[in-house]
Amino acid sequence: METYLFYIFSFITVWTVILMILQKNPIASATCLVISFFSLAALFALLNAHFVAVLQILVYAGAIMVLFIFVIMLLNLKKSELMHEKMSRLSFFAIIIGLGLFSFLMMKFFLIPQIFFGEISPSFGTAQEVGQSMFTQYAIPFELIGILLLVGIIGAVLLGRKDTD
Amino acid sequence: MTEITIHHYLILSALLFCLGLIGVIVRKNLLVMLMCIEVMMNAINLTFVALARYFNTPDGHVMAIFVMAIAAVEAAIGLGIVIMIFRNKESIQADDYRSMKG
Amino acid sequence: MPETLITILKIIIPFAIIFTFVPLLVWLERKGSAYIQDRPGPNRAAVLGIRLGGLIHPIADVVKLIFKEDICPSQANKAYYIAAPFIALSVACVTFMVIPFAAPYTRDGHIFTFQAAQLNVGVLYILAMTSLSVYGIMLAGWSSNNKYALLGGLRSSAQMVSYELAMGLALIPLIMWSGSLRLNDIVTLQTAQVWRWNFIYEPLACIIFIIAAFAETNRTPFDLPEGESELVAGYHVEYSSLKFAMFFMAEYVNMVIASALIVTLFFGGWQIPFLPTEVLRENAQMILNIVLTVSALLAIIIGFFLILKFKKRTYGDKRDYEVIVLGIPAVLAGFTLILFLLFFGKIPLSTTAELWITAILQIGTFLFKTLFMCWVFIWVRWTVPRTRYDQLMNLGWKILLPLAMVNIVITAVRMLLK
Numbered sequence: 001m002e003t004y005l006f007y008i009f010s011f012i013t014v015w016t017v018i019l020m021i022l023q024k025n026p027i028a029s030a031t032c033l034v035i036s037f038f039s040l041a042a043l044f045a046l047l048n049a050h051f052v053a054v055l056q057i058l059v060y061a062g063a064i065m066v067l068f069i070f071v072i073m074l075l076n077l078k079k080s081e082l083m084h085e086k087m088s089r090l091s092f093f094a095i096i097i098g099l100g101l102f103s104f105l106m107m108k109f110f111l112i113p114q115i116f117f118g119e120i121s122p123s124f125g126t127a128q129e130v131g132q133s134m135f136t137q138y139a140i141p142f143e144l145i146g147i148l149l150l151v152g153i154i155g156a157v158l159l160g161r162k163d164t165d
Numbered sequence: 166m167t168e169i170t171i172h173h174y175l176i177l178s179a180l181l182f183c184l185g186l187i188g189v190i191v192r193k194n195l196l197v198m199l200m201c202i203e204v205m206m207n208a209i210n211l212t213f214v215a216l217a218r219y220f221n222t223p224d225g226h227v228m229a230i231f232v233m234a235i236a237a238v239e240a241a242i243g244l245g246i247v248i249m250i251f252r253n254k255e256s257i258q259a260d261d262y263r264s265m266k267g
Numbered sequence: 268m269p270e271t272l273i274t275i276l277k278i279i280i281p282f283a284i285i286f287t288f289v290p291l292l293v294w295l296e297r298k299g300s301a302y303i304q305d306r307p308g309p310n311r312a313a314v315l316g317i318r319l320g321g322l323i324h325p326i327a328d329v330v331k332l333i334f335k336e337d338i339c340p341s342q343a344n345k346a347y348y349i350a351a352p353f354i355a356l357s358v359a360c361v362t363f364m365v366i367p368f369a370a371p372y373t374r375d376g377h378i379f380t381f382q383a384a385q386l387n388v389g390v391l392y393i394l395a396m397t398s399l400s401v402y403g404i405m406l407a408g409w410s411s412n413n414k415y416a417l418l419g420g421l422r423s424s425a426q427m428v429s430y431e432l433a434m435g436l437a438l439i440p441l442i443m444w445s446g447s448l449r450l451n452d453i454v455t456l457q458t459a460q461v462w463r464w465n466f467i468y469e470p471l472a473c474i475i476f477i478i479a480a481f482a483e484t485n486r487t488p489f490d491l492p493e494g495e496s497e498l499v500a501g502y503h504v505e506y507s508s509l510k511f512a513m514f515f516m517a518e519y520v521n522m523v524i525a526s527a528l529i530v531t532l533f534f535g536g537w538q539i540p541f542l543p544t545e546v547l548r549e550n551a552q553m554i555l556n557i558v559l560t561v562s563a564l565l566a567i568i569i570g571f572f573l574i575l576k577f578k579k580r581t582y583g584d585k586r587d588y589e590v591i592v593l594g595i596p597a598v599l600a601g602f603t604l605i606l607f608l609l610f611f612g613k614i615p616l617s618t619t620a621e622l623w624i625t626a627i628l629q630i631g632t633f634l635f636k637t638l639f640m641c642w643v644f645i646w647v648r649w650t651v652p653r654t655r656y657d658q659l660m661n662l663g664w665k666i667l668l669p670l671a672m673v674n675i676v677i678t679a680v681r682m683l684l685k
Contacts, residue, residue: 006169010177017181017204021188026196027347027409033200034402040207047174047218052226054391056210059233062398063428064203064240066405070424071244072196073409073417075251094190098183105179109172117171120221126387127448133223134230145234152238159245 005046012039026072030065037061049125174215181208195250195257199243206236277383281363284634288641289519290325296645297321303649317589329512337508340411347410352506352513355403359520362396365389366527367451369537369629370544372622381537381626382451389450390442393528394435397483400521401427404485407514408502419501422491422656426482429663434479436671437472440678441465441532454536459543466533471674473533475667480525482663485518487648491656526640527633534636537629544625551621554628556612563604570597 016036020029037060044053123129134142181204188201210229217225247257254261294309298321301308309321317323339348369381386392401424408420442448444465445456457464466473482489491501498504503514530536539547547554573594581587616624654662 003169006173010173013177014180014184017184017188020197020200020204021184021192023197026194027344027406029197029200031347031406033203036204037207040211043174043177043211044214046169047214049214049217049226049229050386050388051391052210052214052229054388054395055230055233058391058395058398059237060203060207062395062431064237066398066401066424066428067240067244068196068200069402069405069409070421070428071248073405073421073424074248075257076417091191094187097190098187101186102179102183105182106176109175109179112171112175117169117218118221120218124218124221125223125226127391129223130226130230134227137224138227138231141231145231148238149234152241156241156245159242159249 002046006043009039009042009046012036013043027069030068030072033068034061034065037065047125048120051125051127051130171215171219174211178208178211178215181205181211193259195247195259196244198259199240199247202239202243203236206232206239274383277381278364281366281368281383282360285360285363285520285523286516288523288638289516290329291638292519292522292641292645293325293328294322295642296648297324299642299645300649303646313586313589315585317592318586319593332512332515333509335508337510338505340413340505342412343505344410344412347406348505349510351403351407351410352510352517353403354406355400355517356513356520358396358399358403359517359524362393362524363527365392365450366524366531367454367536368633369626370455371451372626374619374622380451381630385449385451388448390438390448390453393450394431394438397434398427398431400483400517403514403517404502407506411502411505413505415498415500416502416504419498419504422498423485423502426485426489426491426659426663429660430479430482430667433475433663433667433671434483436668436675437475437479438532439671439675440469440472443675443678443682444468450531450536454531454538457535457538459535459538459541459546461535461540464533464535464538469533469674469678471670471677473529475671475674476533477529478662478667480529481644481647482659484521484525484644486522486644488651488654489659490648490653491659522641522644523637526637526644529640530633530636534640537633539629539632544629547625547628548621551624552616555616555624556608558628559604559608563601563608566597566601566604570594570599570601573597 013036016032016039020032020036023029023032037056041053041056041061044050044056185201185203185205185208188204189198192198192201210232213225213229213232215225217223217229250262251257298308309324310318312318312321312323312327314323314326339345364383365386367380367382371378371380373379404423405420408416408418408423411417441453445453447453453465461467485491491498503511506514542554571594573590576590577587577594579587
């Protein structure tokens with residue numbers, strides 16, 4: 001069962017990402033990306049990471065992609081403008097770079113011994129366990145992320161502000 | 166069908182990362198380029214979560230949450246810049262911003 | 268496969284409950300607004316002279332909506348135009364899956380829960396699903412290729428993203444008290460004592476959550492995405508027929524779910540005031556008899572009242588006999604119930620029956636509370652005027668969000684001092 005689910009969701013994820021790259025219309029790209037985020041959340045759930053899976057939907061599908069679609073609607077692009085987009089001259093090289101990186105990663109990954117996933121503790125992936133780890137072992141990175149978010153908020157406000165002077 | 170191993174997940178995340186990379190290079194639409202960067206971040210998240218399952222620790226989940234926070238900041242700032250650029254040039258094609266070129 | 272069957276039933280029954288609530292709420296909205304504005308409200312549609320005080324009107328509405336012409340604007344983006352109402356409705360429905368309807372019971376080491384999905388991240392799941400409800404509205408607004416619709420979509424997305432924050436932060440104090448993200452734990456912690464319910468324990472969080480819920484469901488005073496005086500009808504201006512009906516239903520489903528959430532989180536969920544689950548289970552027989560006797564007496568009284576109202580030639584057609592047609596069966600049913608109780612009321616109940624009677628009473632209490640909360644939504648809609656857009660944003664970002672954060676600190680201090 002889990003095997004089938006993995007193949008179904010990974011197929012959906014990869015296919016929607018490819019579609020996203022090929023679509024001319026940014027809204028269509030964004031919708032494809034939302035679907036791929038959902039199937040990624042399902043993959044996280046298959047990996048017993050329920051907390052991260054729900055956060056994936058909450059943060060990516062619920063906030064980041066809404067922001068993207070909001071900006072696309074705000075800019076309200078004309079159709080003609082979208083259609084004249086040319087593919088980069090680097091396309092060929094891009095694919096070569098992508099395949100090269102992929103094969104390099106494969107070489108590295110297959111150094112990891114091939115074992116099936118072991119047994120896990122019942123509390124694995126719950127909010128309690130992740131939170132415990134986040135606020136003890138990773139307390140300093142957590143604070144730094146907080147500062148990063150603050151900087152992000154200030155930066156976004158400054159960028160989005162209309163010039164008043 | 167064989168049982169799912171860590172390799173399946175790692176291959177999937179490598180594939181997603183490379184697709185995101187190709188997308189960033191190939192596309193000229195700034196918004197889609199930003200989306201491709203999000204895909205790359207998600208690929209990293211998948212690796213983290215898969216390895217967390219492999220090593221049976223919550224560390225990977227914590228890292229995945231940190232990556233999400235960074236992705237949110239990146240999206241907010243990136244979209245702010247896109248809006249600023251659009252106000253100046255009335256375009257979101259990366260090709261139209263060559264004025265900085267010497 | 269009884270396990271699978273039970274799971275499927277647990278999924279279907281909440282859906283059935285939601286979709287019976289929708290026409291009921293449409294009726295309540297029309298009749299309630301009529302009483303608030305001092306007019307009789309819908310009372311014309313009739314089947315064989317039976318009007319049920321306007322309850323026949325939703326049937327007429329449905330028939331009308333189904334047979335209207337389904338128009339798709341020529342410049343619209345077809346795929347998204349068709350998908351948007353489906354997204355709106357389906358996203359609205361899935362939230363109900365985690366809401367507990369009654370106390371779970373244990374039988375032969377087997378826990379039976381009255382919720383479709385016992386997630387250990389229930390509260391986050393709800394926040395995630397409510398944050399998705401914006402997609403239907405945004406895609407509808409964008410794909411219609413209409414300026415009013417686009418403005419409505421933009422407004423709703425900005426509004427929902429802003430109020431989600433306040434909503435999420437308002438829930439954190441509850442999670443802090445219960446130490447769990449499961450909705451059932453939050454309800455159990457509130458116990459049957461009314462003063463332990465969260466609206467007394469966390470009044471500020473309750474107020475913030477209710478205001479944010481109004482904004483999330485796009486109801487007045489925050490119905491700017493569809494403000495008819497400014498945007499014609501906002502995001503669904505181009506929709507007609509069943510697609511419009513789906514948006515309409517999605518609005519009411521959202522309202523039911525928001526009410527159910529408010530009840531679950533702040534008003535004790537399935538807890539019956541002053542009657543804990545154990546007491547209910549022990550005295551199931553007596554309570555069942557009392558409930559049945561009271562409902563029988565009520566049926567008899569209402570039936571007699573209706574029969575006494577009978578007067579010939581008010582309308583001069585079948586509608587004159589409506590009170591008789593409804594009154595006599597009510598009286599008969601009441602007397603039959605009392606006779607039934609006299610003969611069979613003393614037979615001792617089995618344990619399963621006791622458990623199920625408790626569950627049914629709790630489900631009834633929960634639904635009654637939800638219905639009352641829905642009435643509050645309607646009440647507010649017909650009492651308060653619409654806010655201006657800048658007021659809406661100021662309220663969300665400058666008042667509710669800081670207040671919610673302060674509330675978290677206050678709760679932390681209270682937990683320390685306790």
